Amino acid sequence: MSVEHEKETTANWMKEAQKGYIRVAVLILLNNKSSHGYEIMKEIKNRTRGFYKPTPGGIYPILTNLEKNEYIIGNWHKQNNRKIKTYSITEKGKIILRNTIVKQSEIANNINALFQEFARDVLNIESAETPFPVMPSPFAAFLGGETKKPTNNKELEHQKTQLKQHIRILQKKLRIIEKAQEEKKSENELF
Template sequence: MKSTAEEIASLWREQMKRGYLKLAILFVLTKNPSHGYRMVKDIQGFTLGLLTPTVGAVYPALNELEKDKLVKGMWKEKGKKKVKVYEITRKGREVFRKAVEKHLNLVSATQNMILKELETLGIIKKNEPSPRIYMQAVKLLLLNEKAGKDEKIEALEKLKDGCHQLKEALNTMIENIEKRIDDLQSSHKNTDNNAQHIIANCK
């Protein structure tokens, strides 16, 4: 039985989400130590519902991360029961940062590919600078809680500038799209008029 394009795309999406689970766990632990059940909720919150892991998926991932010494777990009393609380190690923080950098490089390459296609369609101009708001937002999230006030303000200012650039770029893109639509409609109208003129002359 052949899969539809929608089914294949959905499968790829699920595979990518599973690949991001370990990265999401490390991100959550850069903020505070946590246990599996809490991580599930935190990951859903931080990713705005894009990742919705189950406890059954989180704990095997935690075991692998602990085996690689990227996190370490400690049993702690919580009421009348014990829970295993995990915290990220120094090696885990380094791996997390490296993984994010590689991901940003991949995003940048994909973005450039899309921008070139938009240039071909006349939606954006060649070599037009694109806002790096996504990368700036990620770098802001990566700031350690111990980062100084000035460093945080600088990161927020850069993110704000990126938002302004994004707004301007989107407005320009909308104008170019509208112009492209008008050109196509005018071209189609002229073609119809020419066809009618030819038909009239043939009568």
């Protein structure tokens, strides 16, 4: 496979994923407050620090699809002598959003397990030696990221286990550094 083909394939995959992420981001934003299309585009760009830059040609078909499926509802009103359609999430949309966030969490956990397997089998790195970064949710910017509270005891236990593992790894590395410092200090005292 050529480098160009790899780049093109990666770009296509990311474009497909981006559409799905933006769809969910729209629901998250509308779950917080009703908004019109331009506000939604601006908020997505701001929340993702410019990583996602939705265009009218990208966002309005998503809004139309979400409205057609009754996940959101749009209402026309006048603002500064202009007609503006403001969207709100429906109960059906809230259910889909909740299910999507739960599923995304499962996917992130599975992807993290694959990263660890790859590191172990291909890179010969054991997870006990190196803490693996936890794959962030693509919706972290919309959900408050790390400030989001775990929804159940299983999530709390998982976070606790991960933190304990990171602490053990850091303590081990600290002992290695302290030992090396002691050796250097002893060497310096000899001379």
